[in-house]
Each structure stands twice: as structure tokens, then as C-alpha cells.
Amino acid sequence: MAAVPGDISVTPPSGAMAARLAHRRSRIVREKAIELVLFLAAMVSVFTTAGIVYVLVKESVAFFQHVPLLDFLTDTQWTPLFDDAHFGIVVLLSGTLTSSLVALAIAIPLGTFIAIYLSEFAPFSVREVAKPFLELLGGVPTIIYGYFALLFITPILQWFYPELPGFNLLSAGIVMGIMIVPYVASISEDAMRAVPMSLREGSYAMGATRYQTAIKVVVPAAFSGIASAYILGISRAVGETMILAVAAGMQPNLTLNPLEPAATITAYIVQVALGDLPHGSVGYQTIFAAGLTLMLFTLACNVAGHMLRKAFRETY
């Protein structure tokens, strides 16, 4: 470029030089404007989080003016829409906890086995087919899984255990677990594949078998990644909605028995949203209080995952 910025004040530019400077100035302005637009787009995600916190906290504060926090945490009944209203979140939490435990009991072993198999044992061709397949499995809408739990898994379970009610946490939890398997498997597998080859080679050189290498070298080395896969699985299970709304029934029920029907936090929100509660009523506010509980729970999971990753991070 002919125009040197330092010269501008010394000789007033004229003619072609002035035009070039003007062009350059407009170019700089345009560049800055574009950068600002892109920055604002990036801030949308921050505004989204702020919006979530604002909405949940605002409506929950209004809710807790009607219902003392102590009652919310200690009451053992959840009957927000009755005349004799009780707001014991423990009831909904028990449903969420039970179904999540069933789901994790399925998803963690299956997901871990699949991940170790795909990363350490499977031939290339199997992996090439299995990875996309798992992705497809993870892409099936949850309402479909709900239908499947209610009309396929529940009848099969009833065949083994005839007293099982049509709505129950067990079949919803099992299907939820299978839904989570792809997430757990693919994240754990990524973590295991990130373990440097030299570690495996060292292990093989010492005479270890594949199994010994996988269990004693690769899994410990990839543990931080595997742990975050589990954490992600937990937060998926806790936040899952439609499978439970369809297959677990929407009756609030304080139980840890997966053979019973029960409502979860998420199923309750759906149930209320299906009816038409007036905006601003206590019933309307309960779903935000329930949502806030859910949000805090997943936040705790994320923080725990972050700390686990930090504590177990291996550096090579």
C-alpha cells in the first residue's frame, strides 16, 4: 500500500491518495462492523443462559412467596392442583432418581463394554459400521422411545412379572438407558482412542494380552474422559422427559421401587403444560420451581464432571 499512516499529518493527501485513504477507512469501518455483528451473534448463547436463569428464578421467587422453602423440601406429598395443596418436591425427585438409576444401570455397563470393544478389540470394518449405527440410535426422537417402552417393553416385562402395572418406572428406565448408551459409548470411546499408542505398545511389549492392556492401561489412562461420559449420561437421564411422560404414568408417587408408576420432575412439567393453567397462578409457578430444581441438579452434575476431569486428567 502506498499510503503510510505516519505521512497523513505531514502532507495533506490529495487526489488518488485521498480516495485510497477514504476507501481504506471505509474498509476498516466495515470490518469493525462485521466483527461487532459476529460478536453479538456469539453473545446470543450468553443471553440464552441469562434468560433461562432470569425466567426460572423470577417465577420461582414468586412461587416461594406462596410456599415456604422448607415445605417444598420436606413435604412428602405433591398435590399442587388440589384444594389441599402440598408441594413436596421429594415426591417428584424420587421418581426422577429411580428412573435415572435404572437407566444408568443399563447405560453404564453397556456403554462401557461397547466403548472398550470398539476402541481396543473391534476390527476396523466393525467400527466403521458400528459408529454411524450408534449415532443413528442416538438420533431417534424420544417420543418414539416412549411409545416403544409403553407398548413393547412393558408387555414383555409383564410376561415375566404379570403383576407389573401398565405404567412403570422400570420399562421407562430400561428404554431410557438404551437411549443413553450411544452417548456414553461414543464419548468413552473417543477418550480411549485419545490414549497414545505408545502406552499400548509398552503394555504389549511387556507381554500383556489385549484384555489386560484394555483394563489395566487404557481405561485408567482415559478415566477422566470416561467419567465425563458417565456424567453426561446422568444429566441426560435426569432431564429426559417424553419416555417418562408416556411410559411411567404421571401419578406423583413417593417411591424408590421401579415396579411402580410415578411422576418425575420433567413429566410433571409436561402434565401441567398440557392442561391450561392461567398465567401467574401458583400452579403455573410450580413448573418453574420444578424446572429450577432440575436445572440445579444438572448444574451440579456438570460441576462434578468438571472436577472429576480435573482430578483424573492424565498428562502424557
Place this chain on the structure above:
Amino acid sequence: MSYARDLTAIRALIASHKRWDHVFALCGLAALMVGVLTFTALFADMAIDGIPRLNWEFLTNFPSRRPAQAGILSAWVGTCLVMLVTAFFAVPLGVATGIYLEEYAPKNWVTDIIEINITNLAGVPSIVYGLLALGLFVYQFGFGQSILSAGLTLALLILPVVIVATRESIRAIPQGIREGAYALGGTQWQVCRDHIIPYSSAGILTGVIIGMARAIGETAPVITIGALTFIAFLPPAPVGAEAPFISFDWVMSPFTVMPIQMFNWTSRPEAAFLQNAAAAGFILVLMTLAMNGLAIYLRYRIRRNIKW
């Protein structure tokens, strides 16, 4: 003599260790098979129950109290329109965010906050987005229980997917391309517009398709904003016969979508409605499978064909 005995002992030890290899590989394969079997059962279940119900009337009828006459016209039209709004917001926002974070963002605390935020948003349960939309879009902004509210909600929901896909495909572009363009006097935006965006577009498309497939199947957030389950009319047509020919009345119209229609039928006791649910579910599964399959295929093609 003792040497030979040691050798057989060692061989037995090795054999028993190797046996564990096989046992474990079989376990892994079995776990994988559980996934395959479930998927097959799910697909077959939908197909067997649903296919007999699939015909032209099913696609062109409104929902009805009589299961044999009920159809999914309002549901699939609603899904298409909501997806239009979702893509309209999610794609530009997601791509712009991806470009900003990869090409423009300085290394400071603001950038850190944006990055942490996106990671966290990806883990927020979808129903919480529904609550956000109910409090903010439906009541605070006054959009009501409209296609616009639903489209915006789903756009925010899939934003992290689009952002992550954009960033990954931008990161795969070698630094030399940027340096070459800058050396020729290109400004930052010119480099992005003429090089970064075109070269990453296939990867971005993959992410957009995966995100849209997820949005099509999302039920909970759309129910939460109060989408109705029984809609026996279509939103106003976007193209009219009179001037100004294009109208945007449809974005404020009440609506229903495919998964909600399916949920509604699933929660009824009559077997005939369950059959309708299976038919709607079959179409929904086919749609999401086709979209995800397309995305996987595209990604495979990109990996094979691009050699920098």
C-alpha cells in the same frame, strides 16, 4: 524335564489369559447387539403397527375423534413451518458464532465465558428451554403459543450443535490457506467470506442437518410452550393471491407438530389411536433416520474427498 513342565505351564497360562480376550470381545459384541436388536425391534414394531394405517388420507386429513378418519395434515405442515423458522434463526446465528470464536475472538475472559456457556447449554435438558420460551417468548415478548415461539425455542436448542459443527470444520482448514489470503491483502472478513465459509460449508451443513433432525423429534419444549394437541385447521398460507403476495401471518398462528400428535394418540387408551400413533411415529423415525443418515454420509464424503 522340569523345563518342559514349565513350558506347558506357561503355555496354559497364556492360553487362559487369551481366553479372557475372547470372553471380553464377546461381551463387547453382545453389548453392541443389544443396541442393534433394540433398534431393529423398535423399527419393526413401528412398521408392523403403523404401515397398515399409512395411506393418502392419513397425510391429508386433520385429526379427528374417529381414529379411522384422523390424519396428520396439520401436524406435518406445522412441523415444516416450525423447522423453517428454526433454520432461519439457528443457521445464521450458529455459523456467525462459530466464525467469531474461531477467527475473531481475542483470548480473554469474555471469550472464555462464551465458550463455557456453549458447553453448558449443550447439557441443559430440553424441557428447560421450553420453560424459558414459556416465560420469555410466550408471555414476556407476547409471541403467544405460535409457530414463531416454537421455532425460536428449537433454534436456541440446536444452536450448540450448529456452533460445534461450524467450529470443527473451520478448525480443519489449514493455516496456510488463511496466510495465503492475507498475504494477497485480504481483510479478515474477505478471508472468511471467500475462503473459510466456502471450505467449511459441507461440515456446517452436516451439523445443521443433525441439529434439524433433533429439532424435528423434540417434543417436550414444544409441549411446554403450550402447543395445542388438536388443531383442525392450517396456518394462513405464506403466499397469497393479492398484493403484497407474501404474508407472514403464519408465524403467529397456533400449530401442532408431528411428535405432539403422536404423543396425543399414544396417551389415548383406544387401540385404533395407538395404531395412528405408530403410523405417525413411523414417518417421524423415517424422517430423522434419513436426515441423520444423510449427515453421516456427507461427513464420510468430506473425510474421503478433502485432501488439503
